[in-house]
Amino acid sequence: MEDLKREGFTLVNGSLGLDLKHCQLVLRKIAGYHAASVVLHEKNPKCFNNFLDNVYSTDCLDDFGPVIRTIFKNCVDMISKWPGYGTYVDTLRSLEDTIVSHIRKANERDEAMYNVLNHGDLWINNIMFKYNEQKQEVEDVR
Known part of the structure; x- marks a missing residue:
């Protein structure tokens, strides 16, 4: 260092x-x-x-699922108070129960695409x- x-x-x-x-x-x-x-x-x-495996692609994500859903819900609640963003709130709320699976899918490796190391x-x-x-x-x- x-x-x-x-x-x-x-x-x-x-x-x-x-x-x-x-x-x-x-x-x-x-x-x-x-x-x-x-x-x-x-x-x-x-x-x-x-x-090749990370917290988003393993069972660890399932362990953090309740925390992630709570954080996501709190973010949506905050966004709902922002002027001009109300049109997004219903869409975001519809993702609250499935956000963990969306995160997992977004982090799956796809050998046909570029895969990068993230910070x-x-x-x-x-x-x-x-x-x-x-x-x-x-x-x-x-």
Whole structure:
């Protein structure tokens, strides 16, 4: 593990959220991570054997099912209070009982498609940014 602070990277105030520039940098970095995993898989597919199953493709998902359904229901309840999003609430509520099976299906490997390694814990406290000293603009992310 390298100390990213020595390279000038820092955490941001998570309560403020991220602006468009920060989000674009994160998405580009994650896209590069996904693309690199595809290339690595093409060159050495055996190195991915430990990653073929995950919490979403095993019985672990069944164990977390009640928690996932509760989180999903709470999200839908919150969305129902947002102006302009009411048209989506009925569709989302119709998924409450089947959300776990939808998550499992979405995470199934399909050898005819690209399969990538996912970060697995991408949130504000796991992202560090580097800023241009002159203009204090964000220029890199890790």
